[in-house]
Amino acid sequence: MSPAHRGIVRDALGIGIASGAYALSFGAISTTAGLTLLQTVALSLLMFTGASQFAMVGVIGAGGSVWAGAATAALLGTRNALYGMRLSSLLGNRGLKRALAADFVLDETTAMAIARDSAPESRFAFWATGISVFTLWNLGTLIGALATHALPDPKVLGFDAAPPAAFLALLAPRLRAREPIAIALGAGLIALVCLPFVPAGIPLLIVAALVVLLGFRSLPAPRGGRPAREAGPPGGESH
Amino acid sequence: MLWAGILTASAACYMLKLAGVSLPERWLRDARIQRTIPLLPVALLAALIATLTFSTGHRLVLDVRAAALAVAALAVLLRAPFLVVVSAAAATAALLRLL
Numbered sequence: 348m349s350p351a352h353r354g355i356v357r358d359a360l361g362i363g364i365a366s367g368a369y370a371l372s373f374g375a376i377s378t379t380a381g382l383t384l385l386q387t388v389a390l391s392l393l394m395f396t397g398a399s400q401f402a403m404v405g406v407i408g409a410g411g412s413v414w415a416g417a418a419t420a421a422l423l424g425t426r427n428a429l430y431g432m433r434l435s436s437l438l439g440n441r442g443l444k445r446a447l448a449a450d451f452v453l454d455e456t457t458a459m460a461i462a463r464d465s466a467p468e469s470r471f472a473f474w475a476t477g478i479s480v481f482t483l484w485n486l487g488t489l490i491g492a493l494a495t496h497a498l499p500d501p502k503v504l505g506f507d508a509a510p511p512a513a514f515l516a517l518l519a520p521r522l523r524a525r526e527p528i529a530i531a532l533g534a535g536l537i538a539l540v541c542l543p544f545v546p547a548g549i550p551l552l553i554v555a556a557l558v559v560l561l562g563f564r565s566l567p568a569p570r571g572g573r574p575a576r577e578a579g580p581p582g583g584e585s586h
Numbered sequence: 587m588l589w590a591g592i593l594t595a596s597a598a599c600y601m602l603k604l605a606g607v608s609l610p611e612r613w614l615r616d617a618r619i620q621r622t623i624p625l626l627p628v629a630l631l632a633a634l635i636a637t638l639t640f641s642t643g644h645r646l647v648l649d650v651r652a653a654a655l656a657v658a659a660l661a662v663l664l665r666a667p668f669l670v671v672v673s674a675a676a677a678t679a680a681l682l683r684l685l
Contacts, residue, residue, distance in 0.1 A: 368669040376672075386592055393596035396603075398627060402634060403595055409638050413591035417598070423630055424599035425623050431606020432614040438607065449604040505680030508651045511635045512658030512675030518631040519662045527628045534629035535636030542637055543644050554633040555626060562622025 355472045362455050363479030367487035374491020379506040380408025391488035399423045405510035415548020422555050430457040451477030650682040
């Protein structure tokens with residue numbers, strides 16, 4: 348293995364361990380929200396995108412409808428489509444390999460792949476990070492869920508109050524400019540104002556609809572060939 | 587019901603990833619899509635934080651969860667790792683409930 352590849356493997360392992368720790372808290376929060384061990388493990392295996400998983404169990408744990416949670420999870424997953432677009436030419440895979448690669452399209456793998464100098468190194472970084480994160484994410488989820496299941500009352504550890512902390516940690520790296528800060532404050536306020544009057548989970552969908560309206564209507568006229576802003580993962584460690 | 591939601595949402599999340607690597611690039615190159623999609627997680631995460639912290643059912647409430655969020659915010663400002671942020675918030679809620 349070349350020194351460059353060794354460095355990539357080391358970074359991929361580091362990112363995998365960080366997301367494994369993150370998955371421990373997902374396993375604990377999901378179990379405390381009332382999901383069974385099998386449901387918790389299935390979410391990490393099948394959905395395999397952190398923010399969406401936390402949203403799903405956060406909404407369910409707060410007594411919201413499963414479908415409101417599912418819709419929020421899917422809306423949070425839209426960013427992966429943009430990451431996939433940035434990676435598609437790089438990965439250039441066909442058929443089955445593309446279908447497998449798609450599952451690994453995440454904040455972490457995108458950040459690792461686009462930071463490389465050559466296409467082969469990018470591909471290697473993508474797969475190394477994907478395998479590392481997938482393995483440790485699922486292992487962390489299992490351990491977190493098992494440990495929490497062993498408690499007579501999981502709420503005693505306070506993990507039912509922890510989802511907002513997880514969301515805050517995911518949100519913080521995205522708040523590096525005035526516009527996202529304004530949008531975050533507005534979204535939080537609008538959701539609270541709607542909450543008493545609509546079914547549980549619907550405030551989230553109202554906020555999403557407003558953002559789509561804002562994004563599609565307030566675009567300034569294109570100036571002198573300025574390219575559309577590239578969507579990259581913020582920080583790169585917010586799986 | 588819970589399983590149906592889990593499987594549907596998982597399928598949707600996978601299809602979004604697959605769409606990104608499969609769809610013609612010019613579809614997603616659209617400036618409005620490039621602008622809107624990064625804003626969605628910002629708004630949704632903020633709305634999740636607000637509603638899960640300050641409400642129970644359809645009522646707005648202020649309880650230990652607000653303190654847990656304040657501790658999490660402090661941990662984020664101090665650049666604590668993810669697990670520390672979440673555990674500090676959980677421990678805050680657990681301790682305040684013991685009082």
